[in-house]
Amino acid sequence: MRKYKDVFETLFKEVGKVVVGQEEMIVQVMVAILSDSHALLEGYPGLAKTLTIRTISDLMDLKFSRIQNTPDLMPSDITGTFIIEEERGKKEFKFQPGPIFANIVLADEINRATPKTQSALLEAMQEKQVTVGNKTYTLDRPFFVLATQNPVEQEGTYPLPEAQADRFLLKIKVSYPTAAEELEIVERYTGSGGPPKLRTMFNKETIKSLQELARQVPIADDIKKRAIKIVFTTRDYKQKIEYGASPRASIGLINAAKGRALILGRNHVSNEDVDAMAYPILRHRIILNFEAERQGMKEDDVIRELLDKIK
Amino acid sequence: MNLKQLFRTLNASFFSLNFFEVFVQAGVMMIVLAIIFYLLGVKPWLAILPTIAYFIVLWVKKSQSNPLLEVERAYPELHEKLRTVNDNMAPTSEIVLELQQDVLDQISSVEISTFYETEKNTKRIMVIMLLCIILLIISLFNVPKLNYEKIAETISESLPAIKSPGNRPPDDVFAGGASGFSDISVTEDIYGAQTFADLDEQQQEIKINSLGYDINIRDIKQAKPQNFEEGFPQEIFSENAEVSQDKIAKEHQDLVKNYFKKIVEEEK
Structure with a gap:
């Protein structure tokens, strides 16, 4: 496990050449990748959400594409469409794949797209295939969608409904950098010199093998039961939660905990991994009731209460 | 040693330790109950019945503890590893193999004597010895059993008189x-x-002599046979009692x- 820990430490160092701080965000993005799933990054503008995803994709020898969501974006702009092409004097329909046909898809400001466009993306995320007309096109593996959204400027946006937000394994909250980090950012990006050169670290095969390895990380039965109990309790905690998380959250929590254990170089899943992953797994899967909102509580506060109850 | 043998040895060691502890605690209980029963006039051997019940309750409580958790608490380097290995015995991947090897390497530092509560058990054994000596003294010197009637009498005599x-x-x-x-x-x-209600100012000293009821058991002899009068008195009459x-x-x-x-x- 030492060698895998070294690999990830090198990866973080390479990302660190471009992105200052935000270690927890980077770890969680990697957890989503190792779990072969998708992540939703939420944070105020200018916190290096897009930069982080772009940097991670640069480190991986994977096809990257970006979708800037706007209200006038159509589903065909994402999935692709048929266009008429002339070849040897003959005109025929040819399928032009959309930006979704990539390994890492960055969907910027996903809450700006209309529900119809969102559903086209979310269908591809779930099925890992796209149907255009009467033809189905399978997406290349590995396939990740890393979406971003802005918690402010909600006017004219289409918030993801809970059923669709459930498709994302993690909802990663991006916070402001510390004063020391901000000083470093300023020094790095206001000085002379171009962007740092990054070396490619992973290719498709490496990522597939890492994903397989992550699934093999062993977990003790009582830790597994505790993880399930955490998700289960969200359904019974009627004092603060209106709707709890689904069994998909239990699967996600254990997979994410395994991914985190692998990244940190541990050869087993710890309770610490489960607790750390509970927040990004559950925060977009629970709906708080009026009592919690009246007390000014956020999803993270309620999750913290649950974790304190379930030791 | 492979992992299965390791866990078997661990479980057997904890079984012996727990059994010994529970046995000693039950022993203390039994002797205490025997002394109490003796003093109350109940047959001392009946103390074995509540002792068996106490033993069973303690044993059930002890059996609920997880020996692997106890080892992990005492040896932090094995934290969560023992339980994980116990639940993933089949070597399904290189990670599991590595974890199993880690546990086998680190388990050699585990000493079962760490889990033996030396101080507590030594105190319990000393208490048992002391209680045995007390029991011996009680039976040798024939310490009198508690007399309930005398106790009731003493309590009623010591109650304060009602004010006039x-x-x-x-x-x-x-x-x-x-x-x-x-x-x-x-x-x-x-x-x-x-x-009208002046009392005499004379001071009086009143001395109450306590009556002794010392009995030497060696002086107790068989009562002499006595013949009672067969006939009733011929004249029965009453007189004023001067005392009234x-x-x-x-x-x-x-x-x-x-x-x-x-x-x-x-x-x-």
Whole structure:
């Protein structure tokens, strides 16, 4: 496990050449990748959400594409469409794949797209295939969608409904950098010199093998039961939660905990991994009731209460 | 040693340790109960029944603890690893193999003696020895069993006597009633003038000698046979008992008589 820990430490160092701080965000993005799933990054503008995803994709020898969501974006702009092409004097329909046909898809400001466009993306995320007309096109593996959204400027946006937000394994909250980090950012990006050169670290095969390895990380039965109990309790905690998380959250929590254990170089899943992953797994899967909102509580506060109850 | 043998050895060691601890605790309980039963006049061997129940309760409680968790608590380097290996015995991947190897390497530092509560168990054994000595002394010197009747008698004798009305402080007021004393004004002393109730100023020393009931058990002998009278007395009559006559001085009797006369006259 030492060698895998070294690999990830090198990866973080390479990302660190471009992105200052935000270690927890980077770890969680990697957890989503190792779990072969998708992540939703939420944070105020200018916190290096897009930069982080772009940097991670640069480190991986994977096809990257970006979708800037706007209200006038159509589903065909994402999935692709048929266009008429002339070849040897003959005109025929040819399928032009959309930006979704990539390994890492960055969907910027996903809450700006209309529900119809969102559903086209979310269908591809779930099925890992796209149907255009009467033809189905399978997406290349590995396939990740890393979406971003802005918690402010909600006017004219289409918030993801809970059923669709459930498709994302993690909802990663991006916070402001510390004063020391901000000083470093300023020094790095206001000085002379171009962007740092990054070396490619992973290719498709490496990522597939890492994903397989992550699934093999062993977990003790009582830790597994505790993880399930955490998700289960969200359904019974009627004092603060209106709707709890689904069994998909239990699967996600254990997979994410395994991914985190692998990244940190541990050869087993710890309770610490489960607790750390509970927040990004559950925060977009629970709906708080009026009592919690009246007390000014956020999803993270309620999750913290649950974790304190379930030791 | 492979992992299965390792966990078997660990479980067997904890079984022995727990059994010993529970056995010692039950032993203490049994001797304490035997002494109590002896003093209460109950057969001491009956103490074995509650001891068995206590043993079972303690054993059930001890069995619920997880030996792997105990080892992990005592050895932090094995934290969560033992339980994970126990639940993932089949070597399904290189990670599991590595974890199993880690555990096998680190388990060599585990000493079972760490889990033996030396101080507690030594104290318990010393208590058992002390109790055995007490039990021996009790039976050798034939310490008398508790006499319930005597205890009840002692308690009733030590209860304080009820105060007589004459001892009430002068400013107590009657609540009224059929006797008609409620018309007496509060400022008046209902016991009359103080000169009526003056007591002698003589000091008297009263000495009460305690009666001894020492019995030497060696002096106890068989009672002598005695013939009782067969016939009833021929004449049966009663006489005034002198004891029932109050030996109150004439002047004191007159005092009380005049006092009540005065109260009645004032009422008129």
